[in-house]
Amino acid sequence: MFDYRLVAVCPHTGARAGELVTPHGVIETPVFMPVGTQATVKAMTPEELVELGAQIILSNTYHLYLRPGADLVAEAGGLHRFMRWQGPILTDSGGFQVFSLSALRQISDEGVTFRSHRDGSSHFMTPELSVAVQEKLGGDIAMCFDECVPWPTTAEEADRAVSRTTAWARRCLEAHGREDQALFAIVQGSVFEPLRLRSASELIELDFPGYAIGGLSVGESHDAMYRILDVLNPVLPRHKPRYLMGVGFPTNLVEGIARGVDMFDCVLPSRNGRNGTLFTSSGRMNIKGSRFERDFGPLDEACDCYVCRNYSRAYVRHLHRSGEILGARLCTWHNLHFLVHLVRKARKAIIDGSFPDFRRRFLEHFMEGAY
Ligand SMILES: CCNc1nc2cc3[nH]c(NC)nc3cc2c(=O)[nH]1
Numbered sequence: 001m002f003d004y005r006l007v008a009v010c011p012h013t014g015a016r017a018g019e020l021v022t023p024h025g026v027i028e029t030p031v032f033m034p035v036g037t038q039a040t041v042k043a044m045t046p047e048e049l050v051e052l053g054a055q056i057i058l059s060n061t062y063h064l065y066l067r068p069g070a071d072l073v074a075e076a077g078g079l080h081r082f083m084r085w086q087g088p089i090l091t092d093s094g095g096f097q098v099f100s101l102s103a104l105r106q107i108s109d110e111g112v113t114f115r116s117h118r119d120g121s122s123h124f125m126t127p128e129l130s131v132a133v134q135e136k137l138g139g140d141i142a143m144c145f146d147e148c149v150p151w152p153t154t155a156e157e158a159d160r161a162v163s164r165t166t167a168w169a170r171r172c173l174e175a176h177g178r179e180d181q182a183l184f185a186i187v188q189g190s191v192f193e194p195l196r197l198r199s200a201s202e203l204i205e206l207d208f209p210g211y212a213i214g215g216l217s218v219g220e221s222h223d224a225m226y227r228i229l230d231v232l233n234p235v236l237p238r239h240k241p242r243y244l245m246g247v248g249f250p251t252n253l254v255e256g257i258a259r260g261v262d263m264f265d266c267v268l269p270s271r272n273g274r275n276g277t278l279f280t281s282s283g284r285m286n287i288k289g290s291r292f293e294r295d296f297g298p299l300d301e302a303c304d305c306y307v308c309r310n311y312s313r314a315y316v317r318h319l320h321r322s323g324e325i326l327g328a329r330l331c332t333w334h335n336l337h338f339l340v341h342l343v344r345k346a347r348k349a350i351i352d353g354s355f356p357d358f359r360r361r362f363l364e365h366f367m368e369g370a371y
């Protein structure tokens with residue numbers, strides 16, 4: 001039903017290539033997961049996601065709980081049927097959005113009282129409710145309800161959140177009964193190494209099928225992120241998947257893979273796509289720039305996606321400057337393809353033993369803000 005198998009490990013860095021077996025298919029890791037917040041990866045159809053190589057997508061419990069509600073999705077037959085995505089789905093637990101999006105009213109050991117950012121209605125989210133909602137949504141992987149502290153924070157606040165996150169993880173485990181759904185834990189501890197080790201050991205003791213690294217990509221430096229990954233890499237179970245939440249930028253993906261991360265998600269490719277910011281093999285570029293006005297070449301010469309095979313920079317620039325919906329769609333499409341295939345190329349390099357070379361070449365070419 002649910003199993004992770006190591007396929008290859010880079011002897012120099014510890015980067016891993018693996019296979020994650022789920023009820024809706026086998027995922028080749030490392031994997032980049034497009035974010036489909038409200039049961040849609042914005043502007044993309046499921047067929048287009050398959051075409052660009054997506055294997056597993058994410059959906060957000062906080063949003064779907066508020067609208068259309070988990071009961072409606074369950075009546076539709078679950079998320080796979082509702083949105084016509086036949087591959088694996090991971091649902092987050094709402095933990096992060098309740099803290100980051102809602103008008104937070106109160107947090108206690110019992111749960112979180114918050115006001116919906118949509119209509120101001122008051123709600124009380126608990127680990128048990130988060131699990132019940134995710135079981136109704138029917139994803140293949142559900143996430144524990146955790147407390148992600150903002151950055152910067154104090155060691156005391158981070159320490160309290162680690163204890164609460166462990167207590168809530170225990171309650172999620174108790175409440176979770178859906179056999180065809182794996183429940184992942186989320187390691188917290190902010191940028192404090194002793195707290196990260198305590199959070200990891202307490203959650204490992206509870207024996208989850210997979211472990212997410214939370215509390216990062218919240219404003220801390222890349223060095224701080226990498227230091228935490230270096231601390232957790234040797235202690236997280238080798239034969240279980242590691243999921244770095246909310247990451248990320250291309251260079252962060254490659255550096256995360258080098259530190260033993262298997263799964264990533266990030267809204268950047270979609271969000272940047274909608275404002276014309278593109279990831280290309282030679283860095284980031286914004287297609288609205290005047291230098292592309294008469295550039296009839298592809299967005300990225302080194303890309304073989306549907307967009308780069310069929311449209312020019314001049315055309316996509318025109319679409320964006322004209323506010324045409326197709327502009328957002330084509331840039332989203334290319335960006336998702338870019339990240340999905342970046343981690344796919346990394347996986348191939350890990351398997352054929354050339355990952356250090358791949359990592360060096362990629363970082364050399366992808367100078368941030370090259371254009
Ligand atoms: C599953 C919900 N819990 C949960 N989601 C997260 C989502 C994130 N997204 C980002 N950067 C964009 N950091 C994150 C941390 C967490 C985190 O610590 N916890």
Ligand SMILES: [Zn+2]
Binds near residue numbers: 300303304308334337
């Ligand atoms: Zn492309």
